[in-house]
Amino acid sequence: MKEAKDNFSAGSASYKKFRPLYPALLYDYIYTHVNNYNCAWDCGTGNGQVANALSSRFEQVIATDLSEQQISQASVKPNVVYKVHRAEQSFLENYKFDLITVGQAAHWFDLPLFFNNASAHLKDKGVLALWGYGLLRSDDSDIEGAVDYFDKSIVGPYWDEERKHIDEFYSRMHHNSFELTELNQNHFIEVDWSSSRLRAYLKTWSSVRHYIRQNEKDPVDLLFETYDCLNYQASRTFQFPIFLKLFKKKIC
Secondary structure: OOOOOOOOOOOHHHHHHHOOOOOHHHHHHHHOOOOOOOEEEEEOOOOOHHHHHHOOOOOEEEEEEOOHHHHOOOOOOOOEEEEEOOOOOOOOOOOOEEEEEEEOOHHHOOHHHHHHHHHHHEEEEEEEEEEEEOOOEEOOHHHHHHHHHHHHHHOHHHOOHHHHHHHOOOOOOOOOOEEEEEEEEEEEEEEEEOHHHHHHHHOOOHHHHHHHHHHOOOHHHHHHHHOHHHOOOOOEEEEEEEEEEEEEEOOO
16 A cells, blocks of 8 residues: 555645535536435545535435544534545445545545445445546636646646646546446536635645745745736636546446
8 A cells, every 4th residue: 555645634724714615516416326325435535525515415424534634624414424544444344335425635545445445335336436626717817827837837846746647637547346437527616716815725735835845935925926917806706627537336
């Protein structure tokens, strides 16, 4: 099993406060592929955003993450059980899930071991849903260009290797225990953010924290000092494109 990377414990409060939320339409779309709503596993739950959404539909939700600090930020729900647990580790309990979800986290896993574990705990007609989101898009080409430049040229060398899976829209994520039943890129996150809110979001990037540790200065502050377009007055609308892959376990 590859060594676990915990890039988000230190900024768990900011991660919850400043990361965007997934739209209800994304969950509704996933649910159209689900047969039963007894038990779901939200893997890499972070602060429980997805688990919280699933709790309104499923009788029980198991939500796991390797970061205790992230889980401490989660909202308490009577039908959600939070566990500090690696995605690749089998449960002691004999869980069988109707749905397994991984939002913006699968690229951190030891993928062959995770897929094996997911197959072992997924019901025969269960669904595995993996998704992530790309760089924010704007109708202001100057803002979009500044963020793209920041991502590629300033903090680009500081991204972990696993980041390439996001850039590739999880295109290389597959396993012989599962068949891909759906590849969907029709959903997006839409937010209305002030300049300060955009700045706070960029500071949650793991590449930014890596940059600060190595250079002892904040690249986000430097970015906003350099690009006047980022210091806008009224709130701006941004979109994050979502890529979704749905799998079903192969029945032998």
